[in-house]
Amino acid sequence: xxxxxxxxxxxxxxxxxxxxxxxxxxxxxxxxxxxxxxxxxxxxxxxxxxxxxxxxxxxxxxxxxxxxxxxxxxxxxxxxxxxxxxxxxxxxxxxxxxxxxxxxxxxxxxxxxxxxxxxxxxxxxxxxxxxxxxxxxxxxxxxxxxxxxxxxxxxxxxxxxxxxxxxx
Numbered sequence: 001x002x003x004x005x006x007x008x009x010x011x012x013x014x015x016x017x018x019x020x021x022x023x024x025x026x027x028x029x030x031x032x033x034x035x036x037x038x039x040x041x042x043x044x045x046x047x048x049x050x051x052x053x054x055x056x057x058x059x060x061x062x063x064x065x066x067x068x069x070x071x072x073x074x075x076x077x078x079x080x081x082x083x084x085x086x087x088x089x090x091x092x093x094x095x096x097x098x099x100x101x102x103x104x105x106x107x108x109x110x111x112x113x114x115x116x117x118x119x120x121x122x123x124x125x126x127x128x129x130x131x132x133x134x135x136x137x138x139x140x141x142x143x144x145x146x147x148x149x150x151x152x153x154x155x156x157x158x159x160x161x162x163x164x165x166x167x168x
Contacts, residue, residue, distance in 0.1 A: 014158050015119065018127040019134045019142060022114070024106035026064050026092070028099050031083060033069035041073045052082055057090050065091045066102045104137065111141050116149055125154040125161050 036051050038044045065087055069075050080096065087094045095102045126142050139155065146153055147165055154161035 014123045014125050014154075016125050016127055016158060017114075017119075017142065017146075018130065019111075019138045020127070020130045020132045022107065022110040022138075023132055023134070024103055024110060026106060028066055028102045028106075029060060029063040030066045030068060030099060031060070031087065033067075033075055033079065033083070034071035034073065037071065037073055040071050043073065043075060043079055048079060049082070052086055055086060057086050060087055060091045062090075062092050064093045064102050064106060065095070066099050067094055067096050068098050104135070107135070107138060108141060111138065111145060114142075114145060116145060119146055120149045121151050123152045123154070124150050125156060125158050126164075128156045 033043075034040050036048060038047060067080060067083055067087070084094050093102075093105075095105050124146055126139060126146075143153055143164060150165070151167050152163070153165040155164050156162050
């Protein structure tokens with residue numbers, strides 16, 4: 001008579017944390033200063049201010065906005081401040097940088113909502129494979145967040161893990 005199949009992974013008490021669960025899905029809009037410069041290169045203060053006064057800021061309602069300049073132009077700091085002042089009342093957030101930087105900011109914000117106490121003294125494996133490519137900084141941040149409370153951190157899949165941290 002054969003022995004019954006035992007799922008050792010299920011019995012191990014290992015908790016799997018999937019970084020994809022915290023992947024930002026919000027829409028990101030780009031406000032490119034280049035589009036509001038004379039010849040795409042020169043900021044004329046009077047014209048720029050008039051353009052911003054006439055701007056329909058509602059188009060950015062509840063959007064996460066990346067404030068950037070894709071042209072090789074010198075933009076004074078106050079110009080970014082003027083745009084931020086226009087966006088702030090309507091946008092969900094305004095971040096200086098490109099879409100990647102906004103995505104990173106949102107991802108880190110999502111990771112900060114992890115209920116860390118749920119992982120106290122637990123053995124945690126941070127899932128390493130999935131449908132969505134996960135940036136390296138996410139794994140580093142998860143390690144930083146979880147290390148103070150967990151018994152151990154592993155990377156990969158419960159059936160094949162790489163040890164990262166073990167409390168002594």
